[in-house]
Amino acid sequence: MKKIAVCYKWVLNDADIRINENTRALDMEKCKPQVNEYDRNGLETGVKLKEASGGAELVGITCGLNTESSTKDALSRGPDAVYYLDDAILESSDSATTSKVLAGMIRSLGDVDVVICSEGSSDQYAQQVGPRIAALLQYPSVSYVSAVSLDGDTLTLDRKLEDGAETVTVKAPVVISVSPDVCEAPIPSVKQILSAKKKPAAALTLAGIGLSADAVKPLAAINSVKAPQTSRKAINLSEGGASLDEAVGKLVKQLSTDGLL
Amino acid sequence: MSDIWVIAENLPWAATLIAGAASIKNDAKITAFVNGDEAAAGGAIAAGAAEAFYLPLPANAVWEGYAPALSEKARAEKPDLILLSASRRCRDVAAQLAATLDAPCFSEGKNITVSGDGVTVDTLLYGGLAIKNSVTSASTVLVTMGAKDFDPLPVDASRDGPVSALRLADNAIAVTGRKPRAAQTVDLAGALKVVGVGRGVSEEGDLGLARELAQAIGAEVGCTRPIAEFFKWMPEECYIGISGQQIKPQLYLALGVSGQAQHYFGIRDARTIVSINKDKESLMNANADYYIVADWKEAAQALLKAVKK
Amino acid sequence: MSFLTEDQQLIQNMVREFAEKEVAPIAAEIDKTHTFPTKTAKRMGELGLLGLTVPEEYEGNPCDNVAYSVAVEELSRVCGTHGVIISAHISLGISPILKFGTDAQKKKYLPDLASGRKLSAFCLTEAGAGTDAASQQSVAELKGDKYVINGSKVFITNGAVADTFIYFAMTDKSKGLKGISAFIVEKGFPGFAVGQVEDKLGICASSTTEIILKDCQVPKENLLGGEGQGFKIAMQTLDGGRIGIASQAVGLAQGALEAAITYAKQRVQFGKPISANQGIQWMLADMATRTEAARQLTRHAALAKDTKDRYSLEAAMAKVFAAEAAMWVTTKAVQVHGGIGYTRSYPVERFMRDAKITEIYEGTSEVQRMVISGNILA
Numbered sequence: 038m039k040k041i042a043v044c045y046k047w048v049l050n051d052a053d054i055r056i057n058e059n060t061r062a063l064d065m066e067k068c069k070p071q072v073n074e075y076d077r078n079g080l081e082t083g084v085k086l087k088e089a090s091g092g093a094e095l096v097g098i099t100c101g102l103n104t105e106s107s108t109k110d111a112l113s114r115g116p117d118a119v120y121y122l123d124d125a126i127l128e129s130s131d132s133a134t135t136s137k138v139l140a141g142m143i144r145s146l147g148d149v150d151v152v153i154c155s156e157g158s159s160d161q162y163a164q165q166v167g168p169r170i171a172a173l174l175q176y177p178s179v180s181y182v183s184a185v186s187l188d189g190d191t192l193t194l195d196r197k198l199e200d201g202a203e204t205v206t207v208k209a210p211v212v213i214s215v216s217p218d219v220c221e222a223p224i225p226s227v228k229q230i231l232s233a234k235k236k237p238a239a240a241l242t243l244a245g246i247g248l249s250a251d252a253v254k255p256l257a258a259i260n261s262v263k264a265p266q267t268s269r270k271a272i273n274l275s276e277g278g279a280s281l282d283e284a285v286g287k288l289v290k291q292l293s294t295d296g297l298l
Numbered sequence: 299m300s301d302i303w304v305i306a307e308n309l310p311w312a313a314t315l316i317a318g319a320a321s322i323k324n325d326a327k328i329t330a331f332v333n334g335d336e337a338a339a340g341g342a343i344a345a346g347a348a349e350a351f352y353l354p355l356p357a358n359a360v361w362e363g364y365a366p367a368l369s370e371k372a373r374a375e376k377p378d379l380i381l382l383s384a385s386r387r388c389r390d391v392a393a394q395l396a397a398t399l400d401a402p403c404f405s406e407g408k409n410i411t412v413s414g415d416g417v418t419v420d421t422l423l424y425g426g427l428a429i430k431n432s433v434t435s436a437s438t439v440l441v442t443m444g445a446k447d448f449d450p451l452p453v454d455a456s457r458d459g460p461v462s463a464l465r466l467a468d469n470a471i472a473v474t475g476r477k478p479r480a481a482q483t484v485d486l487a488g489a490l491k492v493v494g495v496g497r498g499v500s501e502e503g504d505l506g507l508a509r510e511l512a513q514a515i516g517a518e519v520g521c522t523r524p525i526a527e528f529f530k531w532m533p534e535e536c537y538i539g540i541s542g543q544q545i546k547p548q549l550y551l552a553l554g555v556s557g558q559a560q561h562y563f564g565i566r567d568a569r570t571i572v573s574i575n576k577d578k579e580s581l582m583n584a585n586a587d588y589y590i591v592a593d594w595k596e597a598a599q600a601l602l603k604a605v606k607k
Numbered sequence: 608m609s610f611l612t613e614d615q616q617l618i619q620n621m622v623r624e625f626a627e628k629e630v631a632p633i634a635a636e637i638d639k640t641h642t643f644p645t646k647t648a649k650r651m652g653e654l655g656l657l658g659l660t661v662p663e664e665y666e667g668n669p670c671d672n673v674a675y676s677v678a679v680e681e682l683s684r685v686c687g688t689h690g691v692i693i694s695a696h697i698s699l700g701i702s703p704i705l706k707f708g709t710d711a712q713k714k715k716y717l718p719d720l721a722s723g724r725k726l727s728a729f730c731l732t733e734a735g736a737g738t739d740a741a742s743q744q745s746v747a748e749l750k751g752d753k754y755v756i757n758g759s760k761v762f763i764t765n766g767a768v769a770d771t772f773i774y775f776a777m778t779d780k781s782k783g784l785k786g787i788s789a790f791i792v793e794k795g796f797p798g799f800a801v802g803q804v805e806d807k808l809g810i811c812a813s814s815t816t817e818i819i820l821k822d823c824q825v826p827k828e829n830l831l832g833g834e835g836q837g838f839k840i841a842m843q844t845l846d847g848g849r850i851g852i853a854s855q856a857v858g859l860a861q862g863a864l865e866a867a868i869t870y871a872k873q874r875v876q877f878g879k880p881i882s883a884n885q886g887i888q889w890m891l892a893d894m895a896t897r898t899e900a901a902r903q904l905t906r907h908a909a910l911a912k913d914t915k916d917r918y919s920l921e922a923a924m925a926k927v928f929a930a931e932a933a934m935w936v937t938t939k940a941v942q943v944h945g946g947i948g949y950t951r952s953y954p955v956e957r958f959m960r961d962a963k964i965t966e967i968y969e970g971t972s973e974v975q976r977m978v979i980s981g982n983i984l985a
Binding site: 159160 | 390404405431434473479523534587591604
């Protein structure tokens with residue numbers, strides 16, 4: 038096994054999104070970019086697979102806006118090198134565009150035996166990029182993977198589906214999409230952070246991987262992004278120093294009135 | 299728009315998607331592809347499809363192995379719209395189909411409308427915090443949809459239409475074992491009341507109290523993802539959220555649930571949400587109709603006592 | 608407002624993640640039960656936090672002092688105890704060995720300390736010698752190839768959990784301050800004992816104890832620096848320690864400020880959140896401003912340590928300002944919360960109790976003012 042590639046997304050931390058009460062628009066000004074949390078499990082899966090492979094190179098791959106600033110963070114989570122592709126055209130990138138660019142990057146790197154994606158991204162959570170890359174590269178796609186083991190170039194993978202679990206074997210090359218329960222994503226140590234700058238991060242370009250801007254243009258246009266009106270009342274039954282028994286009493290009365298008890 | 303395909307995890311979901319297809323375009327020709335046997339395809343005809351294919355789960359291969367045959371057929375027949383179950387297998391197939399057709403695919407799409415501008419769809423961003431409205435004029439558009447987005451049309455067993463099997467191509471992925479999910483012990487999706495437990499429940503033994511309370515008020519018990527996946531205190535079918543169960547009870551009672559967006563996604567259609575959480579500022583309290591700021595165990599005991607009276 | 612380098616920011620992110628995921632859930636409990644956080648202290652070692660600023664050859668993580676300050680701040684933002692554990696370990700325990708130790712001493716002691724396998728502590732204060740260090744009653748006598756030390760120290764942070772102690776004792780009483788020497792003392796040396804454990808107002812989960820040496824035999828090669836170098840070592844070490852404590856104070860202020868903002872936005876009185884009242888708004892504005900000013904002075908002092916040989920003035924200014932800001936901001940945070948802020952339902956009373964010590968240890972605010980005036984009048 039020569040190369041394992043983990044795809045990750047550089048997303049804004051949604052915990053700091055503010056909503057404009059009047060326009061219902063999202064204010065992202067306070068949101069800082071971070072490695073998508075689901076992808077941290079993907080990167081750690083890569084680390085474990087690299088150990089099991091006895092010598093494969095582990096690379097991180099990303100594309101989008103300002104992804105250059107993601108490289109040290111990603112490198113602190115285990116890869117030997119990171120490849121990134123920054124292009125303004127990727128500003129409102131959807132799954133179709135993202136997977137075309139990532140597949141192009143993987144193709145241009147060559148010799149990638151296993152591509153690891155995570156279940157989804159914290160912003161769109163479309164859960165498409167892994168299987169899309171597989172289809173574009175004509176690699177088999179195994180999604181919702183909850184356990185990975187490697188023997189030579191054969192992977193044994195557990196999947197979790199609605200009606201039960203499935204164990205599959207597949208020979209590399211393959212694209213796998215892992216669920217968060219595949220492994221815990223450790224907090225990187227200071228040593229890993231400080232050694233990240235000693236590892237290479239290389240920029241790729243659309244032209245360099247043989248894609249025209251036209252080939253990666255979004256297939257849909259965004260009309261609007263708005264926070265829905267919430268209708269929840271958020272009534273605090275403990276307000277005004279009510280004791281627990283009083284609060285519970287109020288709840289029972291309310292639910293009885295509403296016909297829920 | 300004249301041709302709509304429906305690709306479904308099972309027959310009931312197919313019936314939902316067929317009803318959805320008919321409501322989007324009432325004179326569309328609906329072709330159904332159903333995971334199941336010949337009878338399932340027949341069921342799809344009775345549920346409103348003009349033609350149906352059955353795609354039985356192969357013994358030694360993954361169901362997603364039908365993707366190449368489906369894309370070949372889609373390329374030849376160019377359906378305008380393909381609706382798929384938002385189940386794990388169908389999501390994988392949807393993405394593979396979309397990539398080979400170079401088509402847009404909307405995950406968990408809602409409010410699909412067709413007009414001269416093309417197809418507009420709502421999808422969720424940030425675990426339901428925002429709704430994105432998109433429009434596309436692509437010649438084929440894919441959308442994955444929830445199991446309860448539409449009520450099925452009345453079954454008409456007298457309807458007739460061609461039924462056939464779809465060919466499964468050779469596949470590089472070999473299935474070496476399947477373990478069916480333990481018989482569904484709970485029906486969260488259909489439950490009128492649900493008690494949900496979260497990370498505030500710090501010991502497995504405390505689940506007994508949650509169950510006792512649920513029984514007293516006639517509710518099923520569900521949980522957040524970590525309780526099922528990381529602690530494994532409850533079966534995975536019990537976790538509620540964007541990647542788990544999406545429920546529509548009349549009452550959802552959250553015990554020690556922090557209320558992250560991914561969990562809230564699964565309960566946002568509940569009529570009344572009650573939260574008990576000692577962290578007053580928890581998201582769950584903010585997104586509840588009523589909340590009590592208290593240790594969930596003490597509150598559950600008090601509630602149990604009050605309900606039993 | 609962040610002028611941090613990428614490395615500093617990444618360290619800030621990882622410490623914040625650790626603090627929020629692993630420290631915050633236990634902070635109230637360990638405070639209540641006065642339990643030293645053994646598990647998270649071990650995790651700090653695994654994550655490399657106990658070896659910050661130490662060269663790689665000693666199993667450390669050679670980041671700069673600004674990154675170290677940021678790490679202490681982030682820990683203290685959720686728990687003052689965790690902040691002081693690493694501040695005492697690195698600034699007071701490790702740094703004198705790093706700066707004044709021989710190669711052999713560094714090789715022997717630093718790897719265990721920097722990797723977090725062992726913790727360290729700094730023993731200067733005595734019952735009768737606080738600010739007045741020259742009144743040391745601890746005495747070290749050279750007998751053959753060993754120093755025999757007698758004496759006791761009080762208020763020693765990490766006292767019951769450390770393995771390695773920097774211990775100050777008189778080798779020549781007649782010389783006053785110039786008769787003080789520093790020693791590296793191990794927990795296992797014969798004659799070493801941990802005495803009374805203090806029951807404190809704040810930083811309750813940290814271990815603060817008496818250290819008693821009775822005819823304690825310390826190998827000659829454990830003398831740190833030369834005989835008579837002790838006072839210089841102590842003062843220079845405390846300059847660095849003050850940056851750690853200033854960082855702890857900034858973290859406590861920041862934690863209290865964030866709690867107050869959250870509370871003010873959601874607490875409704877007279878039909879509107881209390882944050883709509885100008886009285887509260889101005890209080891929050893002043894809290895935010897003082898916290899930020901304290902942070903900038905503290906990082907400035909850390910930068911001075913990274914770039915200059917002497918930084919006593921910067922460290923003292925940062926320490927006195929940050930400590931007093933922390934006391935003021937945490938008190939106001941309790942005020943914003945009203946009655947509930949005085950209870951353990953919210954973390955602000957803990958921040959307030961923790962903040963008080965920052966005005967006292969590693970030189971009281973009065974001592975800092977002496978250092979500052981001494982510098983500017985010189």
